[in-house]
Amino acid sequence: MPLLCSIxxxxxxxxxxxxxxxxxxxxxxxxxxxxxxxxxxxxxxLFKRGEKVAxxxxxxxxxxxxxxxxxxxxxxxxxxxxxFLLSIDEGITGYRDDSLETVKRNQQQYDLPLKVxxxxxxxxxxxxxxxxxxxxxxxxxxxxxxxxxxLDRGAMSLGVDKIATGHNADDVAETxxxxxxxxxxxxxxxxxxxxxxxxxxxxxxxxxxxxxxxxEIVAYAYxxxxxxxxxxxxxxxxxxxxHARAYLKDLEAIRSSTxxxxxxxxxxxxxxxxxxxxxxxxxxxxxxISSNEFCKxxxxxxxxxxxxxxxxxxxxxxxxxxxxxxxxSKSCECQNKSTKCCLNNVPKTAPSSCPNRSKNCENHDxxxxxxxxxxxxxxxxTKICLTNSEIL
Amino acid sequence: xCQVHGEDDIILDSLVPSISSGAGRKCVKCNENxxxxxxxxxxxxxxxxxxxxxxHKFRASMGRxxVVRNGEKVAxxxxxxxNSAALINLVKExxxxxxxxxxxxxxxxxxxxxxxxxxxxxxxxxxxxEVRDLMIDSGFPYHxxxxxxxxxxxxxxxxxxxGMATTSKSMMIHEIIxxxxxLTAKQELxxxxxxxxxxxxxxxxxxxxxxxxxxxxxxxxxxxxxxALGRGFHLAQDTGFxxxxxxxxxxxxxxxxxxxxxxxxxxxxxxxxKVKTVFFPNMATKQSNMSSIQNLTExxxxxxxxxxxxxxxxxxxxxxxxxGVKFVEGNAKTISTTKxxxxxxxxxxxxxxxxxxxxxxxxxxxxxLCKGLLGSSVESSVDGGKNSSTELRSKTEGSLCYSxxxxxxxxxxxxxxxxxxxxxxxxxxxxxxxxxxKLNDVL
Numbered sequence: 133m134p135l136l137c138s139i140x141x142x143x144x145x146x147x148x149x150x151x152x153x154x155x156x157x158x159x160x161x162x163x164x165x166x167x168x169x170x171x172x173x174x175x176x177x178l179f180k181r182g183e184k185v186a187x188x189x190x191x192x193x194x195x196x197x198x199x200x201x202x203x204x205x206x207x208x209x210x211x212x213x214x215x216f217l218l219s220i221d222e223g224i225t226g227y228r229d230d231s232l233e234t235v236k237r238n239q240q241q242y243d244l245p246l247k248v249x250x251x252x253x254x255x256x257x258x259x260x261x262x263x264x265x266x267x268x269x270x271x272x273x274x275x276x277x278x279x280x281x282x283l284d285r286g287a288m289s290l291g292v293d294k295i296a297t298g299h300n301a302d303d304v305a306e307t308x309x310x311x312x313x314x315x316x317x318x319x320x321x322x323x324x325x326x327x328x329x330x331x332x333x334x335x336x337x338x339x340x341x342x343x344x345x346x347x348e349i350v351a352y353a354y355x356x357x358x359x360x361x362x363x364x365x366x367x368x369x370x371x372x373x374x375h376a377r378a379y380l381k382d383l384e385a386i387r388s389s390t391x392x393x394x395x396x397x398x399x400x401x402x403x404x405x406x407x408x409x410x411x412x413x414x415x416x417x418x419x420x421i422s423s424n425e426f427c428k429x430x431x432x433x434x435x436x437x438x439x440x441x442x443x444x445x446x447x448x449x450x451x452x453x454x455x456x457x458x459x460x461s462k463s464c465e466c467q468n469k470s471t472k473c474c475l476n477n478v479p480k481t482a483p484s485s486c487p488n489r490s491k492n493c494e495n496h497d498x499x500x501x502x503x504x505x506x507x508x509x510x511x512x513x514t515k516i517c518l519t520n521s522e523i524l
Numbered sequence: 525x526c527q528v529h530g531e532d533d534i535i536l537d538s539l540v541p542s543i544s545s546g547a548g549r550k551c552v553k554c555n556e557n558x559x560x561x562x563x564x565x566x567x568x569x570x571x572x573x574x575x576x577x578x579x580h581k582f583r584a585s586m587g588r589x590x591v592v593r594n595g596e597k598v599a600x601x602x603x604x605x606x607n608s609a610a611l612i613n614l615v616k617e618x619x620x621x622x623x624x625x626x627x628x629x630x631x632x633x634x635x636x637x638x639x640x641x642x643x644x645x646x647x648x649x650x651x652x653x654e655v656r657d658l659m660i661d662s663g664f665p666y667h668x669x670x671x672x673x674x675x676x677x678x679x680x681x682x683x684x685x686x687g688m689a690t691t692s693k694s695m696m697i698h699e700i701i702x703x704x705x706x707l708t709a710k711q712e713l714x715x716x717x718x719x720x721x722x723x724x725x726x727x728x729x730x731x732x733x734x735x736x737x738x739x740x741x742x743x744x745x746x747x748x749x750x751x752a753l754g755r756g757f758h759l760a761q762d763t764g765f766x767x768x769x770x771x772x773x774x775x776x777x778x779x780x781x782x783x784x785x786x787x788x789x790x791x792x793x794x795x796x797x798k799v800k801t802v803f804f805p806n807m808a809t810k811q812s813n814m815s816s817i818q819n820l821t822e823x824x825x826x827x828x829x830x831x832x833x834x835x836x837x838x839x840x841x842x843x844x845x846x847x848g849v850k851f852v853e854g855n856a857k858t859i860s861t862t863k864x865x866x867x868x869x870x871x872x873x874x875x876x877x878x879x880x881x882x883x884x885x886x887x888x889x890x891x892x893l894c895k896g897l898l899g900s901s902v903e904s905s906v907d908g909g910k911n912s913s914t915e916l917r918s919k920t921e922g923s924l925c926y927s928x929x930x931x932x933x934x935x936x937x938x939x940x941x942x943x944x945x946x947x948x949x950x951x952x953x954x955x956x957x958x959x960x961x962k963l964n965d966v967l
Binding site for chain 2: 139172312317387390402403
């Protein structure tokens with residue numbers, strides 16, 4: 133006897149829902165899937181009537197399903213929302229150009245207006261160009277930091293009230309695990325929020341898929357034959373996050389409710405009294421919300437423009453240290469007459485030609501060979517350039 | 525005779541060559557002697573400085589958390605393994621007359637005999653004898669208690685289906701553990717029962733505290749697996765120095781004085797002091813990584829630590845900064861019937877108060893949807909005859925925290941029965957007399 137759908141108890145079950153383990157038929161799956169997202173939107177008060185909502189669209193499964201479901205629910209339950217698609221073009225040949233084609237098709241299929249912003253326009257750097265500078269490692273740092281800001285900038289230019297992103301339950305659970313592994317309690321607390329932005333100037337981001345399993349999103353897109361793009365980013369392999377993801381998938385295989393269990397854990401944790409937390413402020417340069425004096429995007433961008441792409445990749449404390457060194461060494465005036473070399477010739481490749489770095493210049497060496505600095509080659513260069521330019 | 529010593533030997537083997545070949549490196553502390561061990565990011569230590577460092581960390585954790593007062597009695601939970609063996613040795617040294625600052629408490633040892641749940645493992649008796657010898661050697665008063673005594677804590681009897689004429693407690697506990705469907709649930713259930721028993725028995729035997737031998741390595745694994753098990757709310761109690769008031773209903777508190785040292789350091793300490801251990805195979809022994817959440821997490825953490833050594837300390841330091849969220853009183857819409865979970869004794873975390881949308885509420889909604897109950901009350905009225913058992917089930921569920929409920933879902937027969945009886949007991953203990961009367965009617 134075939135397994136019957138546990139909801140309608142009539143039709144043959146097509147799949148087992150990973151969250152609950154119950155067998156359901158196709159129609160009931162659609163119904164339950166949409167109901168749950170509607171329920172999430174309602175109980176969490178994600179939207180208000182008349183709001184302009186930008187859907188962060190990458191062309192991937194999550195955002196495609198999000199666009200489809202939001203449009204469907206908006207019509208069915210009359211949310212009264214004004215929906216947009218907002219895409220960021222990172223400039224990754226062979227990945228983003230193809231996925232943008234998908235978004236453009238979605239625009240027509242779902243009849244939603246689309247806005248595309250590119251890294252090239254916003255920052256003057258495409259990801260391809262960045263990868264040429266930084267190499268294959270750590271490039272996700274740039275992409276992630278820039279995209280976050282790019283979405284906000286795009287949303288501001290469209291004048292939207294909220295940004296909806298396709299982050300699913302797996303993503304949230306993975307982020308919780310990542311933040312525990314990295315000891316980032318501030319983000320650990322923030323990452324479980326379904327709606328971000330205590331900051332009044334920022335545009336709130338909402339995650340309608342926060343409790344939706346990735347598996348179900350894939351199944352939904354598959355059965356509905358939605359047009360989406362499914363290729364990994366060609367620069368993707370990020371060792372550490374990859375471990376967390378693999379761990380999560382294994383956990384899910386052992387106990388399928390784990391993903392929602394982890395989110396429950398995350399929601400139930402708070403930071404103890406008396407633990408020092410970073411205070412969120414505004415970036416002094418661009419005014420964007422930041423945990424530091426200068427926001428990460430500005431630091432990274434400055435590094436790129438100065439030919440020092442590794443500036444800002446790595447520990448915040450090190451960046452701060454570097455910034456501090458800048459202030460300290462401003463008083464250091466090099467008596468060597470070839471100071472100009474450092475000032476003008478911002479080294480793009482190997483900066484070892486600068487005579488100031490030779491042993492003759494005692495001031496420099498005394499400053500930069502402090503025992504606290506281990507990473508000499510790059511840090512020295514960084515500091516010299518920091519010293520002599522109006523960075524940040 | 526061939527003797528199995530388990531994982532310790534493997535770690536030792538890998539340490540031995542470093543003792544001889546690390547000749548070039550000096551101790552970072554005294555800068556004189558040859559280093560024997562590398563501790564995290566602290567650098568290399570010679571034998572003497574390592575000893576000081578190790579003992580200091582143990583003493584410092586006690587100093588930072590002044591829970592044990594002068595003259596109190598402390599029971600050390602001994603499992604035969606390296607962590608608890610090192611703990612016994614540390615306490616012994618701290619109490620000896622030539623200790624720098626003598627510890628001011630009295631100590632004893634409690635060994636939990638779990639052999640009744642492993643009837644098929646040979647040589648258990650020999651191992652138990654070995655453990656007994658070790659405990660006698662330590663010079664402390666010692667107590668061997670059987671795991672099945674946990675049933676006496678709440679005075680619970682369960683019926684077992686095997687049809688034997690005499691149903692002993694040891695068979696009951698065997699049934700309870702082995703009627704869980706998954707290894708994850710078995711390990712979790714056993715851990716909770718062991719804590720419950722230790723706390724209860726130690727108090728019965730006149731102790732004020734229990735020392736557990738959990739190291740930072742173990743805790744890093746426990747933190748992650750607890751998060752994966754949905755136990756984030758209890759993280760501070762499950763992995764902190766003290767479990768707070770969690771067990772006060774049945775006994776004393778459980779302390780983790782070794783939480784600042786790593787297993788590597790423990791093994792080195794044991795080697796230097798020739799501390800003997802006894803290896804007991806357990807449910808997780810010789811099982812694959814994918815057999816349970818706990819096993820998977822262990823291999824995940826160890827694999828990660830191999831590549832990113834600081835992960836271990838980062839994870840356990842993270843747990844120092846975390847506590848459960850505060851529920852807004854009055855605003856809390858609760859589906860629980862008790863204040864504390866009847867299995868793990870933690871404060872209930874199934875309220876859905878702080879934000880209206882929560883993982884718990886969402887899961888509940890999904891389950892309701894999938895049962896096809898939404899919008900049709902027909903279902904519930906159809907099986908009117910079964911109403912009483914559904915009520916019992918819902919009350920059991922109402923007295924379990926989020927994570928224990930997930931464990932309960934992976935149990936059947938005896939284990940379910942045990943949990944149901946625990947639930948009734950905890951409801952009886954609570955103020956909700958009304959509910960307990962109802963439940964007794966059901967039974």
